[in-house]
Amino acid sequence: MAAVQNVSVIYHSIPNGIPTSENLPIVTNTIVATPPTSGVVLEVLFVSLDPFLRGKMRSAETKSYSVAFASGQPVTGFGIARVFASDTLILSKGDIVRSSSIHFSKYQVVDGAGIAQLEKLDNKDNFPLTRYLGILGMPGLTAFYGLYHVGGNLRKGETILVSAATGAVGQVVGQLAKREGLRVVGTAGSDDKVMYLKEELHFDDAWNYHNESAADAIGKYIPEGIDIYFDNVGGELLDAAIENANNFARIIACGAISQAGLPPNKRYKYNNVSLIVGKRIKLQGFIVLDVPQNSPEVVEEFxxxxxxFLRKGEIMFKEDIVNGIENTADAFAGIFNGKSFGKTLVQFSD
Amino acid sequence: MAAVQNVSVIYHSIPNGIPTSENLPIVTNTIVATPPTSGVVLEVLFVSLDPFLRGKMRSAETKSYSVAFASGQPVTGFGIARVFASDTLILSKGDIVRSSSIHFSKYQVVDGAGIAQLEKLDNKDNFPLTRYLGILGMPGLTAFYGLYHVGGNLRKGETILVSAATGAVGQVVGQLAKREGLRVVGTAGSDDKVMYLKEELHFDDAWNYHNESAADAIGKYIPEGIDIYFDNVGGELLDAAIENANNFARIIACGAISQAGLPPNKRYKYNNVSLIVGKRIKLQGFIVLDVPQNSPEVVEEFxxxxxxFLRKGEIMFKEDIVNGIENTADAFAGIFNGKSFGKTLVQFSD
Incomplete structure (x- = not known):
């Protein structure tokens, strides 16, 4: 049967900090593009570059909520693919599927047991497919669940700080919080991003964290104190947010990208944790992967x-779509070094 | 009218760490023991020595949830008093009252406006009066509210760690948690206290924090990991508890006695805060003084x-009653240096 040339992003080695193409080389091989019994062959269209993938690039001995990648295997994550060939009744050639088990490869062979991990998208609203990896996918659910169900109890006029605010999660959090009548302040890593937050997403204020220390900036942009902090970064900003939190503040601990991949002795040392008692702060971590199982009703509501909101044009979503599988490692680094702007995806095929 | 000699514990100066009698001198003066119009004169029987009093011994410029003490005025806190003379219909000579505004003095003159702060105790169960400052008072409510309403969602077989476990709050937390079918492990500052926890309060295990590092001890006594941590101490043990928390652990941040009175640059630096995301930890601070206003129904339930439980003899409560107002400063220091054993009170009069 039809042999095709396949190209894959392979997990080769544990990154030292930000991943590079040495850690994530491109490998080409030839595969037979015939579906196994009751399986399919997928042509991968888009893959989603998410911070949690960095957490899987570790020694399998280090415990975490996610399984470590095995060296020599393709990177696996959220993606959208088109069915290229099918030996099933449930999926036909040309169908579009979404999965959290997409191989970062041009083609992926899925056996019968793997079919259950594929979600067929009908896309009756005719949204761009990439939306299903962003605002309609895991990052959107992260924002929605975190804001309403971990934070909760939003009161008009309260102030929310959102870090990594142009990121896949942050931009949704900020816009939802604006809808609720909150004062929304964001942080981002460039003046362009700050401008975008204020001009396009109508954040009440924003600052470039390269230009000002967290403590100075909070004093300047949030003199009234923080009621809710949606934390995507951890580290210095989290510590400063605790220090400048109002009584009964809620800190939604969604991510700690500033601490990604650091060994324990290199992690940021927090000075203000003892203030949590007197300020009655709730600091709560969550992982979106728990939500479908634990709170399916929230997924439906989301x-x-x-x-x-998307149909009515009441919410925006900025994507940073990189073209070509060979650019995956660089694009992934962009999430951590601040070069990406918006939800970062890589397009593997048209 | 009757002049009486009064003796008071005065707040004189900000302690450097643990308070001493230099910070809290005894002052004697003569007062007229006649009630003001619509007021009373109280004879103070017992005062409660609680960690939050240390927080009030600070510069008024340092913001906190509680008002700072004014230098030269008597220390004021929870106490039990007997009405010595009354110009009211609501209180008669000999009545017993409880208040959070008791002066640490032999006699206290309360004017008409202050009467509303006195709670008349009927004590129909004939409990020792000191119980109303301990298990039936603020520390008991702290334990009850913290465990059930901040922690919440207790599941049989889960493991709870309680620090300062022979303290006024900890001993109640541990016994309530045992009733709920949890595995209860405590920390205390002496071998006698550890023995007490295991033999008298039936804790499943306990350790002396002077003898073992927090990390070693948790590994040894809680190999299954921590599901709930009722934190009265903060610092190293809180950091180690985060590191050894199970997924979805709840940390009830009740106090940080190890950090009491430390300037920001001397505070413990926490290394493990970033783990809160992946472990989905909820770390929540609370102050019991909020509870009567925000959750009056919980006070009733408590x-x-x-x-x-007390009437049926199903719960114990160890008190450390120090005799004589002149010993107040030393007794207060005992809370912080570990010399007190059980709920610490001072008896001023018979």
Whole structure:
């Protein structure tokens, strides 16, 4: 049967900090593009570059909520693919599927047991497919669940700080919080991004964290104190947010990208944790991967609401789509070094 | 009218760490023991020595949830007093009252406006009066509210770690948690206290924090990991508890006695805060003084349940009653240096 040339992003070695193409080389081989019994062959269209993938690039001995990648295997994550060939009744050639088990390869062979991990997208609203990896996908659910169900109890006029605010999660959090009547302040890593937050997403204020220390900036942009902090970065900003939190503040601990991949002795040392008692702060971590199983009703609510906002044009979503599988490692580094702007995806095929 | 000699514990100066009698001198003066119009004169029987008093011994410029003490005025806190003379209809000579505004003095003159701060105790169960400052008072409510309403969602077989476990709050937390079917492990500052926890309060295990590092001890006594940590101490043990927390652990941040009075640059630096995301930890601070206003129904539930446990002899409460107002400063230091054993009170009069 039809042999095709396949190209894959392979997990080769544990990155020292930010991943490079040495850690994530491109490997080419030839595969037979015939579906196994009851399986399919997928042509991968888009893959989603998410911070949690960095957490999987570790020694399998280091415990975490996610399974470590095995060296020599393709990177695996969220993606959108088109069915290239099928030996199933449930999927036909040309169908579009979404999965959290997409190989970062041009082609992926899925056996019968793997079919259950594929979600067929009907996309009756005719949204760009990439939306299903962003605002309608895991990052959107992260924003929605974190803001409403971990933070919760949003009161008009409260101030929320959102870090990594132009990122896949942050931009959704900020826009949802604006809808709720909160004062929304964001941080980002360039003046362009700060401008975008203020001009396009209507954040009340924003600052470039390269230009000002966290403590100075909070004093300047949030003199009234922080009621809610949606934390995507951890480290210095989290510590300063605790120090400048109002009584009964809620800190939604969504990520700690500033601490990604650091060994324990290199991690940021927090000075203000003892203030949590007197300020009655709730600091709560969560992982979006728990949500479908633990709170399926929230997933439904999320889909319904966000689809409606998108149809009505009431919410925006900025994507940073990089073209070509060979640019995957660089694009992934962009999440950590601040070069990406918006939800970062790589397009593997048209 | 009757002049009486009064003796008071005065707040004189900000302590450097643990308070001493230099910070809290005894002052004697003569007062007229006649009630003002619509007021009373109280004879103070017992005062409660609670860690939050240390927080009030600070510069008024340092913001906190509680008002700072004014230098030269008597220390003021929770206490039990007997009405010595009354110009009211609501209180008669000999009545017993409880208040959070008791002066640490032999006699206290309360004017008409202050009467509302006095709670008349009927004590129909004939409990020792000191119980109303301990298990039936603020520390008991702290334990009850913290465990059930901040922690919440207790599941049989989970493991709870309680620090300062022979303290006023810790001993109640541990016994309530045992009733719920949890595995209860405590820390204390002497071998006698550890023995008490295991033999008298039936803790499943306990260790002396002077003998073992937090990390070593948790590995040894809680190899299964921590599901709930009721934190009264902060610092190294809190950091180690985060590191050894199971997924979805709840940390009830009740106090940080190890950090009491430390300037920001001397505070413990926490290394493990970034783990809160992946472990989905909820770390929540609370102050019991909020509870009567925000959750009056919890206060009722608390009174009802704990009174019943006490009547049935199903719960114990160890008190450390120091005799004589002149020993107040030393007794207060005992809370911080580990010399006190159980809820610490001072008896001023019979």
């Amino acid at each position: 889909r319904h609401k966000i689809s409606e | 009174r009802h349940k704990i009174s019943e």
